[in-house]
Amino acid sequence: MKNIAFLFLVLLAPIFSFGQLQSPDAYLGYTLGTKFTRHHQVVEYFRHVAASSDQVVLDPYGETYEGRLLQLAYVSSPQNIARLEELRLGHLKNTGLVEGTPNDDIAVVWLSFNVHGNESSSTEAAMKTIHSLITEHQDWLENTVVIIDPCINPDGRDRYVNWYKQNRSLPYDPNPMAREHNELWQSGRTNHYIFDLNRDWAWASQVESQQRIQKYNRWLPHVHVDFHEQGINEPYYFAPAAKPLHEIITPFQMEFQDWLAKNHARYFDKNGWFYFTKERFDLLYPSYGDTYPTYLGAIGMTYEQAGNGRAGLGIDNDEGIELTLIDRIAHHHTTALSTVETASNNKTALNTNFQKYFADSKRKYQSYILTGSAGKIPPNTLRIPQRHTANQGL
Secondary structure, rough: OOHHHHHHHHHHHHOOOOOOOOOHHHHHHHOOOOOOOOHHHHHHHHHHHHHOOEEEEEEEEEEEOOHHHEOOOOOOOOOHHOHHHHHHHHHHOOOOOOOOOOOOOEEEEEEEEEOOOOOOOOHHHHHHHHHHHHHHOOOHHOOOEEEOOOOOOOOHHHHHHHHHHHOOOOOOOOOOHEEEEOOOOOOOOOOOOOOOHHHOOOOOOOOHHHHHHHHHHOOOOOOEEEEEEOOOOOEEEEOOOOOOOOOOOOOOHHHHHHHHHHHHHHHHHHHHHOEEEEOOOOOOOOOOOOHHHOOOEEEEEEEEOOHHHHHHOOOOOOOOOOOEHHHHHHHHHHHHHHHHHHHOOOHHHHHHHHHEEEEEEOOOOEEEEEEHHHOOOOOOOOOOOOOOOOOOOO
16 A cells, blocks of 8 residues: 555656745755764755755654654656556566566666764765755656665664764864773664664664665665765875675676775865775675675675764864765765766666676575574575566565
């Protein structure tokens, strides 16, 4: 019933009258990066965008343990939004999960923000990204469906944001020894049950993962990015990932990471921003937000911005250079847009190689079946059937 209602809204979206779209700054009443935005404000902004544009449809997919909303935003051209379910099924024909001729004229990009709650710049960047896509980059959306999850871990995010607002100085103090840069236990990194959701993609032990993965497996995007933060002294990290690589990862998956990196570097070089690749962040453990998608045929990646739970609104690093939340938002916003741009410009290669990934019959194992206690097996474990086996439940 929920799926029918969602499809009904998608089909009717073009005939609704839309209001005046506001930027995040105008809607929230402050410049992004000068304050932290609580989760309910993010939810309200995405609802505003959907109500003001025929290029966005929201898909609430569940709640956290503490009752905060989890939702996706589908962003594309008005024509694509009007036939979103058709595009989804056409895309799944690339995998063999749905029978029929594959639809190869659309790229599907999924952007996941704020899986670690105190790596807080990415949710702020998510608001800026959705606004930029529909106001400045409509050409990319003609052949691309962008799926945005603005906050994977709302409970952890609000735990951090509330702590920071209670402990910061006015104005903020960039001294690393200041109280506002030394978060206490329980930090905002984890969810309600102090579980790291970036270790839970494959095992789905937490309610956030269980609900999200149901949606992910219904789309199986070409490209998936997991936005993170690391130590305050690090330059920005983007793929290619570190070696060694698992044998199931294809040459094209790594080649496309190179294409993305070159496009990111073009923007970072123009702005004089430091970055690095390949030195660490591997693709071996199957339950990260970069590896789980990679093993399902996607170009799966983590992007890492300096900051983490220490940076607050601004902090001096060991070189005496101040790292601000405004800086951190700008970097994540730039790689998010660059990712969509690269996917849009290479949608044919993405579709061709996505089909090849699932058509490969040389793998020793095509699927895995978990057995044992029902209470210990993830309830939404994905089983990939042989190619050309229909799955009517998708």
